[in-house]
Structure formats: structure tokens, C-alpha cells
Amino acid sequence: MFEIRVICDDTDADRIRRALNTAFQTYGRVNKVRTHDGKRVRLYVGADHLPTAWPTPEKAYSTAPSIVSEIGWTCARARTYARGTEVGREYWLRKAALLDRIALTDAYSDGDPSEAAVEAAHQLLGIDENGDYPGGPHWVELGPDSSVSIADPRGYVRQEYAIWAGTHR
Structure with missing residues (x-):
């Protein structure tokens, strides 16, 4: 474990805090001092390196349909959702994985695609925390409520997609 100290403009503090929580497993809250x-x-903030137990994107998405195909599938389910029908965990998992894959296509992206991927991943985390979490090879350590999953929600999506793809392809 180590401590990170960053000196920055106050206007950048929230963005840097989010980046630290994504890049490291942080402990406690980020203290801000003038x-x-x-x-x-x-x-x-106290921090440690994130574990490397997440599957790589290449491994997690190796059997995934094309991005275009997944966009079509997700849009079709979104129309169902808009009409008030529950779409279920598979929708949120595939949507989060799709947005993660889109964000990965631009290695330097820290804007909309990455933010949308993280937002969708948090949706999946929320569903898995409150619902039928199927578990996986690391579910005790890296379940939806673990600090590691919360710090790296896109890694959690990759883990869950790899588990799902192994039983649905």
C-alpha cells in the first residue's frame, strides 16, 4: 500500500479523484487540502495496485458478435425497455460490454465513450448487488460489491461478459 499526493487546480480535483479510483484500489476517501x-x-489517498485478475478485453470479447451486431441487438432491447417492459440483466451486461468495446477502440479516449462505459458498468454492478448474481471464478474476491469492482467497473464487466459468453455461445 502507498499514499498518493496530487497537487492540482480545484476545478480538476473531481476528475482526478475519479481517475485515481479507476487506476488504483483506493482506501478511504480522498482528502482535499488547500x-x-x-x-x-x-x-x-491511500492506494494499492489493482489486482490483475480481470480478463483482458481480448479474452473477454473473443467470441463477441461484431460491434455493429451488438448495437442492433441493444437498440432492439432498448425499444422494449422504452415501452415499459423489463429488459433484464443480459441487456445491461451486453450494453455495458458494447460500450466498453466502443471505448476501447479509442485508446486515448477519456470523454464520452469511456464515461458511458463506466456508467453502464455501474448499472450492471447495481443489478448484481441487488439481484441474482451468478458468480464466477473470482466472485468471492471480485463480486459486484468488492472495492476492486467498484474501483474498476469496466474490468468487472469484462469478467462477467467472459463468464456469460462461456455459457451462451
Whole structure:
């Protein structure tokens, strides 16, 4: 475990906090303290490296249909959802995986595709925390309520997609 200290403009603090929570397993909350001159802030947080137990994107999505095909599938289910019919966990899993794959196509993306992928991953985490979580090879350590899954929700999606794809393809 180690401590991270970042000095930044106050306007960047939330974005940096989110990035730290994604890049590391953080402990406790991020403490924010004004610098002596009052112009910037210092962020402090305890952290550790994320475990490498998540499947790589290549492995998780090796049998996935094309992105175009998944867009079509997701849009068809979204229309059902818009009419008030429950779409279920498979929809949220495949949507989160689709958005993760789209975000991965732009290695330097930290904007909309990545944010949408994280948002969809949080939706899946919420469903799995409150519902029928099927488990997986690491479910005790890396279940939906683990700090690792919360810190890296896209890794959680890859784990769950790989498990799902193994039984649905």
C-alpha cells in the first residue's frame, strides 16, 4: 500500500479523484487540502495496485458478435425497455460490454465513450448487488460489491461478459 499526493487546480480535483479510483484500489476517501498559497489543492489517498485478475478485453470479447451486431441487438432491447417492459440483466451486461468495446477502440479516449462505459458498468454492478448474481471464478474476491469492482467497473464487466459468453455461445 502507498499514499498518493496530487497537487492540482480545484476545478480538476473531481476528475482526478475519479481517475485515481479507476487506476488504483483506493482506501478511504480522498482528502482535499488547500495549498499554502490557497491557489490550488492537494489530494491525498491511500492506494494499492489493482489486482490483475480481470480478463483482458481480448479474452473477454473473443467470441463477441461484431460491434455493429451488438448495437442492433441493444437498440432492439432498448425499444422494449422504452415501452415499459423489463429488459433484464443480459441487456445491461451486453450494453455495458458494447460500450466498453466502443471505448476501447479509442485508446486515448477519456470523454464520452469511456464515461458511458463506466456508467453502464455501474448499472450492471447495481443489478448484481441487488439481484441474482451468478458468480464466477473470482466472485468471492471480485463480486459486484468488492472495492476492486467498484474501483474498476469496466474490468468487472469484462469478467462477467467472459463468464456469460462461456455459457451462451
